[in-house]
Amino acid sequence: MLQHILALALKELLALLRDKRSRFVLIGPPIAQLLVFGFAATFDLQNASIAIYDQDQGAAARELIARFEGSRNFEVVARIDHDAQVAPLIDDRQALLVLRIDPRFSQEILSGGSGSVQVILDGRNSNTAMLALNYTRGIVTDFNDTWAARHGRSGPPAHLEIRPWYNANLESRWFVVPGIVGLLTLVVTLIVTALSVAREREAGTFDQLLVTPLRPVEILIGKSIPGLLIGLLQGSLIVAIAVHGFGIPLRGSVGALYLGMALFLLSAVGVGLMISSLAVTQQQGLLGAFLFMVPAIILSGFATPIANMPEAVQWLTYINPLRYFLIVLRGVFLQGDSYALLMDQYWPMALIGLVSLILAGWLFRHRMY
Amino acid sequence: MVNAGSPAALACHGLGKTFSSGSRVIQALDGIDLTVTPGRITGLIGPDGAGKTTLMRLAAGLLRADAGELRVLDLDVSREPLAVQSVIGYMPQRFGLYEDLSVQENLDLYADLQGVLAVERRGRYAELLHMVGLARFTARLAGRLSGGMKQKLGLACTLVRPPRLLLLDEPTVGVDPVSRRELWAIVQRLVREEGVSVLLSTAYLDEAERCDEVILLHQGRLLGQGTPASFSEPLTGRCYLVNAPTIPKRRLQMRLTALPAVADAIIQGESVRVVARAVGPLDLSSLDAGPAGVEIRPVVPNFEDAFIIRLQGEHDATTEESPPLPMAATMANDDAAVIRVDRVQRRFGEFYAVKDVSFEVRRGEIFGLLGANGAGKSTTFRMLCGLLPASGGQLEVAGHDLRHAAAQARGRIGYMAQRFSLYGNLTVAQNLRFFASAYGLTGQRRRERIRWALDGFDLERYADMASGDLPLGYKQRLAMAAALMHEPDILFLDEPTSGVDPLARREFWHRINLLAEQGVTVLVTTHFMDEANYCDRLVIMADGEVLAQGTPAETKARFRDAERSDPTMEDAFIALIEQRAQTAGEPA
Amino acid sequence: MNARGGALMRLRGMVRKESLQILRDPSSIAIAFVMPVVLLLLFGYGVSLDAQHIPLAMVIERPDANSASFAAAFQQSEYFSPRRFDSIQDAEQALRERQVDGIVWLRGDFSRRLLAAGDAPVGVILNGVDANQARIASGYIQGAWQSWLQAYASSHGQELTLPAAVEQRVWFNPALRSRNFLVPGLVAVIMTLIGALLTALVVAREWERGTMEALMVTPIRIGELLLGKLLPYFVLGMGGMLLSVAMARWQFGVPLAGSFWLLLATSTLFMLVALGMGLLISTVARNQFVAGQIAILVTFLPAFILSGFIFDIGSMPAPIQFITHVVPARYFVAILQTLFLAGDVWPVVLGNAAALLLMMLIFFAVLGRKARKRLE
Structure with missing residues (x-):
């Protein structure tokens, strides 16, 4: 039994690593995705283009404008002086927002009143617009606090003290990069396993395998091992790059991380082998993997929160193993979670893994031709 | 015959073509000079890798020559490929029919592409469809046609605009004998009635005899050109048919092969055909044939004799004796049935791939399943190996139904699939190690096997080569070695010789004979009718049914008549198919 | 027969063949019509950046009228679903266990300091793991806080006068619905899928099945062959485009502010670019596996990530921003978002269309040089 499984696993690994095309699949896309996601997939706003329409020209207005100029979130691209200039700037996407300072701004503010500042935003990308608005509010609030303190005005009777935990500077990279560990291990494991039976079917070697005394269970286990191993290796590599390359803190226990990774890989291998048992050609295997992967990634909370989805879709995410693994990853990386806190994520992955492997085994036996 | 005024159908001078794959450079064609006479059928013969397909593709303007000059119908192919393409017809080895289009739609496409005018089409279609016998099937999807019909439709598509030169690349591979005969009839009619020149490559040596002229290629070089007779004539006085009543023909063949005076010995019908190394009386006294002695009849040499002798001269390596295979298991040759197939059926939807097939194979027999592609051989075969469940009936191999048998029962069989089916990107040694482990061999025994x-199949020098890169003959050896790793009692061979050149086929059958001598039961499928003579018993299948069953001699004897005193297996097969068509044609 | 007649006949034959194959091949239909619907549904319903009902822990150490009015400001907001916790320790535990995304903490001395010194601190702790959501949540909390301040001031007969008061006006998408910008962008992804992936796959399939060799040896010219492939898939791609636009408009209620004809014209341009990419890939890759890999890697993924469809290009690092300039989808996404939400803004449309035109010309020029009627 053990000898059979070892021989099979060795053969699978050799077959995979000796093939130029599969080596490429294992190395090319993951690296490309790590770079692209790590650098490009960001919701942080930097150098958002802002146009200043200062109708006031007073000292208070200049002080406020200076704060925008000093912010790394904004870059002043234009200064305009009449209304007709606003629309083309926004329409043509030259400026994301126009800051218009009322002609009576300085006068009002010095007399103890409230000066008016108008923000005109391009809402085409709602998320960017929202972030720009939040940053604008933050700058104005700071300005207000400073102004009030300096001029002895009474500020609001209460103030907010906002402290983000786990990610004090709110960098989206800290959020995205640990997620990539899950994303890429899913992609690689799925590709390795989903094509493994189909490849043998196409090459005719599957028949050759089935006429040997190997049991289906042994074939199944033999085929899972390379997926697990490669997934584990690739996962570890990306964890290392995340910590040392991207500087993401790894606060929790590495053991808790690897327990999650192992359980996740188990479920990914199960799903992959299920697809593999169903597919007759590599083409179908690839399509199957793609059809599973796209929804699994979109509905995992990788980029957008599950909580924002409609109720019915949220229910659907409970059968998605990536959902749980992403929580484990972010929990261990940023929140420093340990085993106890992650229990609720471990057991669903174990369950999905078990069910999918049993199903794969069943399909395997019943689709031998 | 040759019209002095008309240019050669194809003429090349110093033609050369190399391919590079990775770091290896393959010289596919090397300095070829030849001329193809118009209005005739010219055969392009050679083993795999001879450069036949490359020459065809060069002539069709699909490849660009590295060296030399190539003119087709007096047009320079490299300068005017489009002009060449509008006067030739070319049918590649796998003619690309669109399987999701109907017969009519395929014809329409090629009529459009070839610029056949609408007014000419109706007549041409009717003529072609009648000629290839597809008139009733115009609405059927090409994917639903049988192998022979597909090939004939491919030919019809190629002919939709009458070409002046027709290039056919292995048009009869894998086609059943009846369709093969029909294809030849079509080609011969084209030459006779429309004056088309035909260049045709083939792996069937008997087809070479039907050509007006033959071009022999080997490893990219031209070995000779001439009429088929001009090749075989030099062997006059060296060819014999040998019979020894006391020695079974397979054993006789093996003993003859071992004689130094014999250059080649193969089974032909119930006798052994021998080519001697030299002209002169053949001395077979060393055979020890007993009182009945040996009967030797001189025969006229044929093209195959000439081909083999010619190629043996090219590389001496093939004449070296492959060492006998030491097989531990030697069993008594008794009458117990080891394989039993009883009224087995297999349905795919509405379609019966196999219906009511029954036969038994006895221990130590070589048993053949004969039939064209799609006859149900492979389906029967896969059911026997437990790869496919039967829809009805019973199957037993060594007392087990392999579909449900314990894994250990499978340890007694060896299986060699139709296509090369070992791990192509693993090395020879890695493949052998894997299969040794898969069959549960360990320790000393694993190393020994x-x-x-590696020794027995002469694979040592290729041990570290990826098995996918092996020459075809060696792939075959490796597949066989893997199947015999665990010394099985029963060996399943699915089309083991398809696509293999005649030299490798001889070597292969030699090994099978040795195994059978040692008591291994062999079940083999083939579509080469002449190979049936190697079998002890056989069944002939068509459309999923068994048409005939018995020894080769019995089967052939059924069709002996005044016209054919010594029918070949191919004659018997065609007669069986015709009989069946007649019964089916009668009103039910 | 004259030369033009022959060319037209050959072209007709190719187009008819391709069309029949599309109609009979379920996988073409799947990629052209099922995938777009699935993607649109997934993105339309599954992907949303609009936070609602953010679970929030409210810790009020000493309940009184002031803290109650403060809590009410959060309870009334559709952005939050607050839960009461008795101690900050319990609330922090809930945050750790991911039951809440943030904590609002009114200490025991909240009312006293509010009335006395006027500098009552309100503690807000956010789970910063998802930085984007945390930022959005913090914006909402500030909004709720300010509206409470207003209400508090007016209930005390005062008017809250901040030195500078922000008045916001969001153009084109006043409610800031993320669906309104995601769904139009998706049209570009879907057209890339059909134009590049499907086209690359079908040409590779011809090589695999050996039909290409038979085609090549007919007198068809390479240009006719390419055009014959291009036309049916152009129609198919535009079909996918119209389906997506119809779903965007009626299923997801995304307004189409610009002119439909301009949308059609720019889509035609982008479709040609996508087809050019697909055909170019097929001259390199001769089996479906490789063609699929390349198409996904060089067309589909960039269209997804580097086009500005989800992620703002302006915020990417400079080298990556530079790369986005060679991603055709980038230009089309800009056109789509403008046409759908802003209207016919000619400078945006013309500039990006010019870039698309240039790319199309380059692709077809390369194609003309690379594509040969040969097997090597």
């Missing part, structure tokens, strides 16, 4: 495979 791997050594046996």
Whole structure:
């Protein structure tokens, strides 16, 4: 039994690593995705283009404008002086927002009143617009606090003290990069396993395998091992790059991380082998993997929160193993979670893994031709 | 015959073509000079890798020559490929029919592409469809046609605009004998009635005899050109048919092959055909044939004799004796049935791939399943190996139904699939090690068997080569070595010789004979009718049914008549198919 | 027969063949019509950046009228679903266990300091793991806080006068619905899928099945062959485009502010670019596996990530921003978002269309040089 499984696993690994095309699949896309996601997939706003329409020209207005100029979130691209200039700037996407300072701004503010500042935003990308608005509010609030303190005005009777935990500077990279560990291990494991039976079917070697005394269970286990191993290796590599390359803190226990990774890989291998048992050609295997992967990634909370989805879709995410693994990853990386806190994520992955492997085994036996 | 005024159908001078794959450079064609006479059928013959397909593709303007000059119908192919393409017809080895289009739609496409005018089409279609016998099937999807019909439709598509030169690349591979005969009839009619020049490559040596002229290629070089007779004539006085009543024909063949005076010996019908190394009386006294002695009849040499002798001269390596395979298991040759197939059926939807097939194979027999592609041989075969469940009936191999048998029962069989089906990107040694482990061999025995495979099949020098890169003949050896790793009692061979050149086929059958001598039961499928003579018993299948069953001699004897005193297996097969068509044609 | 007649006949034959194959091949239909619907549904319903009902822990150490009015400001907001916790320790535990995304903490001395010194601190702790959501949540909390301040001031007969008061006006998408910008962008992804992936796959399939060799040896010219492939898939791609636009408009209620004809014209341009990419890939890759890999890697993924469809290009690092300039989808996404939400803004449309035109010309020029009627 053990000898059979070892021989099979060795053969699978050799077959995979000796093939130029599969080596490429294992190395090319993951690296490309790590770079692209790590650098490009960001919701942080930097150098958002802002146009200043200062109708006031007073000292208070200049002080406020200076704060925008000093912010790394904004870059002043234009200064305009009449209304007709606003629309083309926004329409043509030259400026994301126009800051218009009322002609009576300085006068009002010095007399103890409230000066008016108008923000005109391009809402085409709602998320960017929202972030720009939040940053604008933050700058104005700071300005207000400073102004009030300096001029002895009474500020609001209460103030907010906002402290983000786990990610004090709110960098989206800290959020995205640990997620990539899950994303890429899913992609690689799925590709390795989903094509493994189909490849043998196409090459005719599957028949050759089935006429040997190997049991289906042994074939199944033999085929899972390379997926697990490669997934584990690739996962570890990306964890290392995340910590040392991207500087993401790894606060929790590495053991808790690897327990999650192992359980996740188990479920990914199960799903992959299920697809593999169903597919007759590599083409179908690839399509199957793609059809599973796209929804699994979109509905995992990788980029957008599950909580924002409609109720019915949220229910659907409970059968998605990536959902749980992403929580484990972010929990261990940023929140420093340990085993106890992650229990609720471990057991669903174990369950999905078990069910999918049993199903794969069943399909395997019943689709031998 | 040759019209002095008309240019050669194809003429080349110093033609050369190389391919590079990775770091290896393959010289596919090397300095070829030849001329193809118009209005005739010219055969392009050679083993795999001879450069036949490359020459065809060069002539069709699909490849660009590295060296030399190539003119087709007096047009320079490299300068005017489009002009050449509008006067030739070319049918590639796998003619690309669109399987999701109907017969009519395929014809329409090629009529459009070839610029056949609408007014000419109706007549041409009717003529072609009648000629290839597809008139009733115009609405059927090409994917639903049988192998022979597909090939004939491919030919019809190629002919939709009458070409002046027709290039056919292995048009009869894998086609059943009846369709093969029909294809030849079509080609001969084209030459006779429309004056088309035909260049045709083939792996069937008997087809070479039907050509007006033959071009012999080997490893990219031209070995000779002439009429088929001009090749075989030099062997006059060296060819014999040998019979020894006391020695079974397979054993006789093996003994003859071992004689130094014999250059080649193969089974032909119930006798052994021998080519001697020299002209003169053949001395077979060393055979020890007993009182009945040996009967030797001189025969007229044929093209195959000439081909083999010619190629043996090219590389001496093939004449070297492959060492006998030491097989531990030697069993008594008794009458117990080891394989039993009883009224087995297999349905795919509405379609019966196999219906009511029954036969038994006895221990130590070589048993053949004969039939064209799609006859149900492979389906029967896969059911026997437990790869496919039967829809009805019973199957037993060594007392087990392999579909449900314990894994250990499978340890007694060896299986060699139709296509090369070992791990192509693993090396020879890695493949052998894997299969040794898969069959549960360990320790000393595992090492011994791997050594046996490397030595016995002459694979040692390729041990570290990826098995996918092996020459075809060696792939075959490796597949066989893997199947014999665990010394099985029963060996399943699915089309083991398809696509293999005649030299490798001889070597292969030699090994099978040795195994059978040692008591291994062999079940083999083939579509080469002449190979049936190697079998002890056989069944002939068509459309999923068994048409005939018995020894080769019995089967052939059924069709002996005044016209054919010594029918070949192919004659018998065609007669069986015709009989069946007649019964089916009668009103039910 | 004259030369033009022959060319037209050959072209007709190719187009008819391709069309029949599309109609009979379920996988073409799947990629052209099922995938777009699935993607649109997934993105339309599954992907949303609009936070609602953010679970929030409210810790009020000493309940009184002031803290109650403060809590009410959060309870009334559709952005939050607050839960009461008795101690900050319990609330922090809930945050750790991911039951809440943030904590609002009114200490025991909240009312006293509010009335006395006027500098009552309100503690807000956010789970910063998802930085984007945390930022959005913090914006909402500030909004709720300010509206409470207003209400508090007016209930005390005062008017809250901040030195500078922000008045916001969001153009084109006043409610800031993320669906309104995601769904139009998706049209570009879907057209890339059909134009590049499907086209690359079908040409590779011809090589695999050996039909290409038979085609090549007919007198068809390479240009006719390419055009014959291009036309049916152009129609198919535009079909996918119209389906997506119809779903965007009626299923997801995304307004189409610009002119439909301009949308059609720019889509035609982008479709040609996508087809050019697909055909170019097929001259390199001769089996479906490789063609699929390349198409996904060089067309589909960039269209997804580097086009500005989800992620703002302006915020990417400079080298990556530079790369986005060679991603055709980038230009089309800009056109789509403008046409759908802003209207016919000619400078945006013309500039990006010019870039698309240039790319199309380059692709077809390369194609003309690379594509040969040969097997090597």
